[in-house]
Amino acid sequence: MERMEGRLFEVKVGKGRAWKWLYEGSMLLGLLLIWVYRASHVPEAGEKGRWAWTAVFAAELWFGFYWFLTLSVRWNPIYRYTYKDRLSHSFEDELPAIDVFICTTDPTIEPPIVVINTFLSVLAYDYPPEKLNVYLSDDGGSILTFYAMIEASLFAKSWIPFCKKFNVMYMAPSLFFSKSSIPIQEPSFSKWAAMEKLYEEMKSRIEASMKLGDISNEIKAGHEGFTNWSSKTSSNDHHAIIKILIDGRDQNARDFEGFAMPTIVYMAREKHPKYQLNFKAGALNALLRISEQISNGSIILTIDCDMCANNVESIRDALCFFMDEERGHEYAFVQFPQSFENLTKQDLYASSFKMIHKVYFPGLDGLGGPMYTGSCCFHRRDCLNGRKYSELNKIELKRENPKIQETNMITLEERIKNLASCSYEENTQWGKEMGLKYGCPVEDVMTGFSIKCRGWKSAYFSPKREPFLGLAPTTLSQALIQHKRWSEGYFQILLSKFCPFLYGFGKTKLGLQVGYSICCFWAINSIPTLIYIFIPSICLINGIFLFPSVSSLWFMPFAFVMTFSTVFSIWESLLHGLTLKCWWNDTRMWLYKRTTSDLFALVDTILRLLGIIDSTFVITPKVADEEASKRYEKEIMEFGSTSPMFTILCTIAMLNLLCLVGGIIRVIINEGVGYLDQMFLQFLLCGFLIIINFPIFQASFFRNDKGCIPMSTTLSSMAIVIVAYFIPIS
Numbered sequence: 001m002e003r004m005e006g007r008l009f010e011v012k013v014g015k016g017r018a019w020k021w022l023y024e025g026s027m028l029l030g031l032l033l034i035w036v037y038r039a040s041h042v043p044e045a046g047e048k049g050r051w052a053w054t055a056v057f058a059a060e061l062w063f064g065f066y067w068f069l070t071l072s073v074r075w076n077p078i079y080r081y082t083y084k085d086r087l088s089h090s091f092e093d094e095l096p097a098i099d100v101f102i103c104t105t106d107p108t109i110e111p112p113i114v115v116i117n118t119f120l121s122v123l124a125y126d127y128p129p130e131k132l133n134v135y136l137s138d139d140g141g142s143i144l145t146f147y148a149m150i151e152a153s154l155f156a157k158s159w160i161p162f163c164k165k166f167n168v169m170y171m172a173p174s175l176f177f178s179k180s181s182i183p184i185q186e187p188s189f190s191k192w193a194a195m196e197k198l199y200e201e202m203k204s205r206i207e208a209s210m211k212l213g214d215i216s217n218e219i220k221a222g223h224e225g226f227t228n229w230s231s232k233t234s235s236n237d238h239h240a241i242i243k244i245l246i247d248g249r250d251q252n253a254r255d256f257e258g259f260a261m262p263t264i265v266y267m268a269r270e271k272h273p274k275y276q277l278n279f280k281a282g283a284l285n286a287l288l289r290i291s292e293q294i295s296n297g298s299i300i301l302t303i304d305c306d307m308c309a310n311n312v313e314s315i316r317d318a319l320c321f322f323m324d325e326e327r328g329h330e331y332a333f334v335q336f337p338q339s340f341e342n343l344t345k346q347d348l349y350a351s352s353f354k355m356i357h358k359v360y361f362p363g364l365d366g367l368g369g370p371m372y373t374g375s376c377c378f379h380r381r382d383c384l385n386g387r388k389y390s391e392l393n394k395i396e397l398k399r400e401n402p403k404i405q406e407t408n409m410i411t412l413e414e415r416i417k418n419l420a421s422c423s424y425e426e427n428t429q430w431g432k433e434m435g436l437k438y439g440c441p442v443e444d445v446m447t448g449f450s451i452k453c454r455g456w457k458s459a460y461f462s463p464k465r466e467p468f469l470g471l472a473p474t475t476l477s478q479a480l481i482q483h484k485r486w487s488e489g490y491f492q493i494l495l496s497k498f499c500p501f502l503y504g505f506g507k508t509k510l511g512l513q514v515g516y517s518i519c520c521f522w523a524i525n526s527i528p529t530l531i532y533i534f535i536p537s538i539c540l541i542n543g544i545f546l547f548p549s550v551s552s553l554w555f556m557p558f559a560f561v562m563t564f565s566t567v568f569s570i571w572e573s574l575l576h577g578l579t580l581k582c583w584w585n586d587t588r589m590w591l592y593k594r595t596t597s598d599l600f601a602l603v604d605t606i607l608r609l610l611g612i613i614d615s616t617f618v619i620t621p622k623v624a625d626e627e628a629s630k631r632y633e634k635e636i637m638e639f640g641s642t643s644p645m646f647t648i649l650c651t652i653a654m655l656n657l658l659c660l661v662g663g664i665i666r667v668i669i670n671e672g673v674g675y676l677d678q679m680f681l682q683f684l685l686c687g688f689l690i691i692i693n694f695p696i697f698q699a700s701f702f703r704n705d706k707g708c709i710p711m712s713t714t715l716s717s718m719a720i721v722i723v724a725y726f727i728p729i730s
């Protein structure tokens with residue numbers, strides 16, 4: 001076919017840069033003035049408040065430094081556009097095979113019905129089925145998940161042609177039936193209704209098996225794959241299970257309209273209590289090996305089990321980068337944004353990550369490429385396998401040679417089982433030079449960065465229609481624990497040989513190193529933030545002034561920085577389609593994450609380095625109990641259990657309340673209005689911390705549902721506050 005002139009993608013530079021730099025420049029000036037004020041007004045030795053002054057100064061120095069790091073991603077945001085028509089025109093016959101990797105771990109917190117919705121969604125991509133291969137890694141080794149996959153593979157035979165026929169946009173059946181309205185006219189009406197019935201029936205069979213906790217003998221007799229499970233099989237002790245549920249090359253594997261089917265593979269790698277199997281990174285590496293033997297797709301899409309594909313064009317979008325004749329050979333991966341279907345209107349737990357998608361990623365892309373964030377990312381197989389970039393070595397995507405030798409699937413399954421065994425990776429480069437890197441809770445980011453250090457580029461592509469829809473945490477503790485895992489992972493990267501500045505030195509641009517390092521400092525941010533939250537308030541009741549009085553000229557830089565940074569962040573949120581309330585919730589979560597997740601990440605990382613604790617991967621649950629879900633929908637913050645994180649949050653709220661009341665009493669009884677003038681900023685800070693913590697007061701004193709703050713947490717934080725109050729402060 002004749003090739004059309006022109007590139008397959010285009011890059012545009014963000015607008016309005018001059019204004020932004022004017023703003024950032026004036027912030028710098030403000031910050032410098034604040035530092036000058038601090039340095040020139042340090043209380044003399046022996047004077048009241050010297051220690052507090054020093055601590056606050058240190059915090060402000062840190063904030064300035066951190067703000068400076070964040071400038072890197074504001075430098076040059078870029079936005080990408082693809083030309084899929086050109087791709088089809090020039091390359092339709094040469095499209096490469098795609099292997100999709102889905103990971104799941106535990107059927108109770110990642111219900112099989114969620115997993116198969118993700119699975120079914122990727123089958124509905126607008127892509128030749130014979131070139132599409134879908135692999136599920138089940139780290140739970142669960143017969144229930146396996147059964148659901150069998151059901152879903154059968155259902156797919158109706159679902160795929162249905163999607164094509166009706167141009168279905170919501171590719172996951174659960175989303176499709178909940179979000180689209182059924183056509184009123186025949187014959188579409190009955191076809192939809194029949195499809196919905198088929199889905200509901202499958203769902204209830206899967207849910208019945210979940211309730212039972214097992215599969216009936218009758219069903220077991222229907223598929224030989226079930227013989228892999230016995231009464232002794234448990235999630236952390238079983239042999240490797242590989243089942244090719246549908247072999248796409250088999251002429252008899254057809255959907256109900258007679259079209260070819262994608263290849264579908266189930267894998268549960270071997271588990272043994274003696275082996276530490278490196279969580280998701282280990283699962284992906286096993287998939288890399290076995291898929292190479294089955295379909296050997298040259299492009300790999302990795303997604304989590306709750307991340308449904310939601311845009312039929314995503315594969316083609318990604319290929320526009322990989323197959324571009326001029327630049328395509330430079331790209332190792334294309335990261336798409338991860339959006340969520342279960343967010344509340346005002347995004348109570350700030351899970352939309354909108355600002356990260358709209359600001360941080362385009363910024364990183366402008367610096368040389370975004371990070372790989374584990375899900376929703378297309379990779380070149382070679383790059384994941386450890387290949388170095390070389391200008392001379394243009395990789396031909398179209399040439400792929402599946403390593404299949406057997407025609408009998410059962411012999412093939414048996415032959416490749418050892419690739420998914422516990423001991424296979426011993427004394428190999430897997431997890432080091434090959435595949436996803438081991439030893440870090442954000443294996444994805446570390447792997448992505450090392451790919452970049454091997455000379456590759458990456459792209460961030462955010463199309464109009466959300467490309468993926470996942471499930472965000474629905475309780476406060478889930479959100480905080482998830483953030484803690486990330487914060488811990490990033491901090492670990494900073495302290496490891498993969499530290500962006502060390503590992504990237506000489507291999508990537510400084511701007512990109514700085515851009516990547518922003519998250520690596522999250523854990524450290526907790527300390528200055530806690531200083532700023534506790535010290536000014538404690539000083540307020542103890543009569544120690546930490547800020548200039550309103551009547552002083554030095555007040556100006558503080559007022560300027562506080563006002564303008566707030567106005568700017570509100571403006572930016574509104575610009576990207578968030579509401580004012582979303583911004584407020586976002587600010588609260590920012591505060592909560594910094595004071596709990598980031599702090600715990602810091603402490604745990606240090607303990608791990610000292611060998612006191614082991615690595616873990618706390619999985620984010622994809623289900624919540626019914627009452628908690630109702631509260632989530634009503635945007636009522638969920639506490640419900642005792643946790644050291646909640647104690648910290650509660651203590652912050654109570655302490656600030658006490659300090660504000662104490663401060664006001666001082667104004668009224670002892671000091672008069674002059675105190676207000678001198679303490680204005682401390683009053684302001686304290687007041688802000690009380691208002692933003694409103695949900696905590698409500699959950700401690702005015703709620704009695706199951707999601708409120710347990711009495712013991714309220715009492716213990718009050719006790720801490722009272723002790724703090726009586727500590728003599730000078």
Ligand SMILES: O=c1ccn([C@@H]2O[C@H](COP(=O)(O)OP(=O)(O)O[C@H]3O[C@H](CO)[C@@H](O)[C@H](O)[C@H]3O)[C@@H](O)[C@H]2O)c(=O)[nH]1
Nearest residue numbers: 103104105139279280283304305373374375441442619620
């Ligand atoms: O031993 C494990 C642990 C986890 N997983 C899978 O990893 C995925 C991510 O786990 P989840 O608990 O959902 O974590 P999230 O915080 O939502 O995941 C984000 O952060 C992770 C890194 O911390 C990345 O790997 C993910 O892609 C990214 O979406 C899920 O599909 C799990 O089934 C495994 O396969 N094996």
Ligand SMILES: [Mn+2]
Nearest residue numbers: 304306471620
């Ligand atoms: Mn997840």
